[in-house]
Every structure is written in C-alpha cells, then in structure tokens.
Amino acid sequence: MTETLFYRLPWQSSSVYPGAHPGQMIGAGQLFKRHEPLIASPDPRRIDLRASILDPFSSYRVRVYQQQSSVNVYLLADMSASMGYADKQQTLLRFLLTAANSASDYGDKFGFIGCTERIEHRWLLPAGQHLGRVSALAKQLERLSFSGSANGLQNAAAFLPAERSLVFLLSDCHFPLPQLRAVLGSLQAHDVIPLVLWNQHEYAALPNWGLISFQDMENNATRTLFMRPALRQKIIAAYQQRQHDLKNTFRAFGSxxxxxxxxxSTQTINRHLQQRVA
Structure with missing residues (x-):
C-alpha cells in the first residue's frame, strides 16, 4: 500500500480550481477574507447585516470567503549516473509513486521532469491527474540504466508552468555548487523542496586499512588509494563539509x-514537510 505525503503550502495558490490548499481566489470556503458590496458579489445569503448598517454609504455588505485551491506538484529528478548507485534509483521510483498518489488524494495535478545530460521528452510528464501514466513511467525508469551527468537540471524551469508550483528536487547533488546555484536561481518562481540522496557506503563504510578503487560514475575515471585511518577521516570530513556547503546554498535561495x-522513509519526509510550515 502506497503511503501518503502530507504536504502543506506556506503560501496561497493562484489556481482557479478548488482543492485542499489556501488560495487567492474568492469562493466556497470557511475562511473569511473580507466584505464586498452586494453588487460585486451578488449572493444575498451572505449579507452581513451588522456590516451593512455600519456602511457609511448605506449599501449592503456581503461576506466573501477564501477558496481552497489546487496546486501543481512536480518531481524534478536527477537521473545522472551517480543516481544509479546503490538504492538511489529505487528511492527515486518509490518517491515518484508516493508523490503522484498523494497529489491525486489532495486533488492536485502531478508532473515529472527527468534530467540527464539534457531533457528528453520521454522523461517529461506534464502536470495532470494520470496515475496510469505515472505507473507506466515508473516501469520505464526501473529498466533504465542511469548514465551521464545531470546538466539538464539547468533547463528544467522552461518545462514548468508559469504559476507557482510545488517542486520536489530529488538529487544527490554530486555536481559543482555554481551549477546548483544556477538551477535554484532558475526555480525561484516556485516552492522548491530539496531532497538530497546520499548513501552511507559512499563515505561512512570505508575500511581503515587497504587498497580501495574509487570510480567517478559519470566520466568513468578511476583512482586507487591506500586507505588508512587519517585518510578515511579526511574523506568523511570532506562529506561533512560538502553537506554544510549544500545547506548554505539551498538556504540562500529560501529552501x-x-x-x-x-x-x-515517507515518515521522515513528512516530518520535514511539517517542520517547514510550523
């Protein structure tokens, strides 16, 4: 059974379609927004007698409410070679299905943008309510051998709608920080939630002693090192510094x-989603 993401928006959706999130539109809802003249909102059922009596122009005043609206939810996925390491590809697939089903439960539209060296149309799914197409896409991705870089991330914003959307950025971020800044800069019109996939075997499971061969999965370059405690600690420290740098980069763009x-773990992601709107 697919678990549910409980995402909430700290902003108001501009969508005209009813949904589950705070919206900018006036319509059916329970949250009072303002008073308007009856002629502007001709619904006599919502006449506020007290406000009408106090109106200096002696006109009828009507209570109008904030409409709950839908939102477009996108998964922007890094499909480079490094994302094929260990369980990262399976994590991408699980999150794809979880996010799509959750968006459907909320009444939102879900879309997918898969990025390799460039953006290919076969890895594009425009926002919609089409779980069947998402399942078919997941089966294709499961058979795919991830390769190359994720340079296509820098062009992903062109495939997003003009209105503000909720964008999950799923990547291991194993590319230069200037490239990440360019990606985040292009996505500033949207609400971006970065999910950074790392596997502890990349750095924490290294032995204290022995010969270890490291391979760059994107350019296939290899390097053999003689592991020793000092070098192992240096590698771990480099990952910790990288995490610190990534956090500062994302926070500089409000994410x-x-x-x-x-x-x-869906529960871990849900705790993160709750904290961002607490």
Missing amino acids: EPLFITEGY
Whole structure:
C-alpha cells in the first residue's frame, strides 16, 4: 500500500480550481477574507447585516470567503549516473509513486521532469491527474540504466508552468555548487523542496586499512588509494563539509534541504514537510 505525503503550502495558490490548499481566489470556503458590496458579489445569503448598517454609504455588505485551491506538484529528478548507485534509483521510483498518489488524494495535478545530460521528452510528464501514466513511467525508469551527468537540471524551469508550483528536487547533488546555484536561481518562481540522496557506503563504510578503487560514475575515471585511518577521516570530513556547503546554498535561495542517508522513509519526509510550515 502506497503511503501518503502530507504536504502543506506556506503560501496561497493562484489556481482557479478548488482543492485542499489556501488560495487567492474568492469562493466556497470557511475562511473569511473580507466584505464586498452586494453588487460585486451578488449572493444575498451572505449579507452581513451588522456590516451593512455600519456602511457609511448605506449599501449592503456581503461576506466573501477564501477558496481552497489546487496546486501543481512536480518531481524534478536527477537521473545522472551517480543516481544509479546503490538504492538511489529505487528511492527515486518509490518517491515518484508516493508523490503522484498523494497529489491525486489532495486533488492536485502531478508532473515529472527527468534530467540527464539534457531533457528528453520521454522523461517529461506534464502536470495532470494520470496515475496510469505515472505507473507506466515508473516501469520505464526501473529498466533504465542511469548514465551521464545531470546538466539538464539547468533547463528544467522552461518545462514548468508559469504559476507557482510545488517542486520536489530529488538529487544527490554530486555536481559543482555554481551549477546548483544556477538551477535554484532558475526555480525561484516556485516552492522548491530539496531532497538530497546520499548513501552511507559512499563515505561512512570505508575500511581503515587497504587498497580501495574509487570510480567517478559519470566520466568513468578511476583512482586507487591506500586507505588508512587519517585518510578515511579526511574523506568523511570532506562529506561533512560538502553537506554544510549544500545547506548554505539551498538556504540562500529560501529552501531547507532534507538529506536522506539511511534509506527511503515517507515518515521522515513528512516530518520535514511539517517542520517547514510550523
């Protein structure tokens, strides 16, 4: 059974379609927004007698309410070679299905943008309510061998709608910080939730002694090192510094990242989603 993401918006959706989130539109709802003249909102059922009596122009005043609206939810996925390491690809697939089903439960539209060296149309799914197409896409991705870089991330904003959307950015961020800044800069019109996938075997499970061969999965370059305690600690410290730098980069663009290092957990992501609107 697919679990549910309980995402909430700290902003108001501009969508005209009813949904589950705070909206900018006036319509059916329970949250009072303001008074308007009866002629502007001709619904006699909502005449406020007290406000009408106090009106200096002796006109009828009507209570109008904030409409709950829908939102477009997108998964912007890094599909580079490094995302094929260990369980990262399976985590991407699980989150894809979880996010799509959750958006459907909320009455929202869900879309997907998969990024490799460039953005290919076969990895594009415009926002809509189409769980069947999402399931078919997941099966295609499951058979795919991730390769190359994630340079396509820098062009992803062109495939997002003009109105503000909720964008989950799923990546291991194993690319230069200037490239990440360019990606985040292009996404500033949207609400971005970064989910950073790391696997502890990349750095924490290294032995204290022995020969270890490291391979860059994106350019296939290899390097053999003689591991020793001091070098092992240096590598771990480099990852810790990288995490610190990534956090500062995301925060500079108004986003708080979640580092997923111990396998996929919907509960962990939900706690992060609750904290961002607390």
